[in-house]
Amino acid sequence: MTTEFFNGISPVEYKGAESSDPLSYRYYNPDEIVLGKRMEEQLRFAVAWWHSFAWEGGDPFGGSTFVRPWHPQDNMERARLKADIAFEMFDILGVPFFCWHDADLRPDQGNFKENLSTLNEITDYIGSKMNSDSPKLLWGTANMFSHRRWMAGASTNPDPDVFAFAAATVKSCMDATHKLGGQNYVLWGGREGYETLLNTNLSKELDNMGRFLSMVVDYKYKIGFTGTILVEPKPQEPSKHQYDFDVATCIGFLRKYGLEKEVKLNIEQGHAILAGHSFEHEIALAASEGMLGSIDMNRNDYQSGWDTDQFPNNVPEVALAYYHVLRSGGFSTGGTNFDAKLRRQSIDAVDLIAAHVGAMDICARGLKAAEAMINDGGLEAKLQERYQDWSKPEALKMLGSSLEDITQLVLEKNINPEPRSGNQEILENYVNRFV
Known part of the structure; x- marks a missing residue:
């Protein structure tokens, strides 16, 4: 189905650094060879369904600012329209992958049985739009932080019924990811943490979280899912303290529960900053332990103290991040997912395209700078000398x-x-x- 949302916007083409067309790639040339691979294969770009299509432009102080033809997102007809528009945007951008949470794809029905039915319905519809030339699923995941049922966590919840609902939800999302040929499955514990120690049993919650993740790994093998299981570090927000605080904390957690050979990490730039680290630090640490899986590319506003999820625009930061990605051998099943959203005032359809175009160019520039540093060998030589x-x-x-x-x-x-x-x-x- 063709919609009218992106009317007048043509597929984005690579036109080179001299181009003044804001809807052209100046640096992202998917066919350019970078360290023996096509640039597209090195970067493995993905569009995030939640920020690009499900987010309505709200913030802690105000409601939605976006007016989209699939709003309100409260029925399956609009869910299918949202999918139609998503694939139109994938075609315009020429991206090879996309990512989703279950709650991005279909409205919450209030109970698991109907959530399962509508998830199967919409992922069947998405599957019908996928062919050998269309974008693939980089990863799927379950949103276990937005609905009120998750207010005290999912796998770490003191209520066993919530644990059970979480387990069933993750199973359904793993099944959907497997059905769509997803290359990874991500677990981000948005509320796997605590707000106060006055009512928190740390050892009980960590043990339950470890057991939950072991169940996920067991189920991966049971269904023959050949992708990678990823966990995503984040220090805080919304919880005061989250158990997946940073890369080092996640590595320690995985080793404690014997999962270090089974699970890798999906590292986000904004989360690294919130943890008091740099993006390249988190990537380099994960790579040094053989646990680098994938990355979420975005940035925070350094004048704000929270996770603003803006599109990347800092070439030096991005270059150092990709330097460590390339130095570790590059992505295998992982890639570069734009976990980034428009500003509330960027309300036009063209803004959504332009944001991704600029971000993809920034990443391409960073990748080429990283390649140049690796080929020159200056950093590696100084490291060996030291x-x-x-x-x-x-x-x-x-x-x-x-x-x-x-x-x-x-x-x-x-x-x-x-x-x-x-x-x-x-x-x-x-x-x-x-x-």
Whole structure:
């Protein structure tokens, strides 16, 4: 079905850096080869169904500002219209993937049986629109944070009935993801945390969350889902403290419950900032532990203290993020999902297209800068130089020694080291050459 929402907007084409057309790609050339792969295959862009189509433009101080032909999102006819418009936008942008929560696709029916029926109905409809040339599903997930039933968490809820509802919901979303050929399944614990310790049993909630995730992994194998299970770190908002605080916390959690070989991480730029980290830090840490799965690309407003989910516009930040993605071997089943939304005042259909065009160009510029730094080898050379003494036999022997043996070595050789420069400014200047 063809709608009129994007009337007058043609498919976006790559026209090069000199183009002044705001609806053209100046840097994103899907066929350009970057480190041996097509740019499209390196970036693996995905559109987020929730921010692009389900979000209505509200904020904590005001209601919706968007007027869309599928509003209000309260029946299946409008859900199908929303899907029609989504696939029109995918065609205009030429993106290879999309992502969804179940609540983005269909209205909540108030009970699980009808939620399951409408989820199956709308995902069958989406499946009918997918073919060999259409975008694929990067990942699906369950929204277990918006409805009032989730106010005290899902898998960590003190009420076993809520745990049961959550388990059934995730099963339904995994089934839908599998049916649509999804390449990953994501769990983001939006309210898996606490608001006060006065009424919270930490050990009980963490154990239940660990058991829940183990059930998810077991079910993955039962249905033959070959994609990757991902969890998404976030420190706070809406909960005061969330159990998936950051990459390091998630790694510790997965190891505690024996899931470190089964689950990887979906890392969001905005969440990294809220946790007090940089995006590249979180990516590099996950990659160093073999747990980098996928990324949500966006940015926060640094003058606001919350997760504003804006489209990326900072090439140096994006370049360093992709440097660590490429350095780790690039994405396998993961990709770059735009977990980003328009500003409340950007109410036109063309704004939705332009936002993605600009973000895709920013990512392409960052990717090419990352490729240039890897090919030049300057950062890697300085890294090897800084740690080269740890490859010497006496250093390796020391790691297998005791404190007593090392103390004796210091005394015998009169070891009294002088500090060595980290050359941070030189390295920052080096990066600036490429961005």
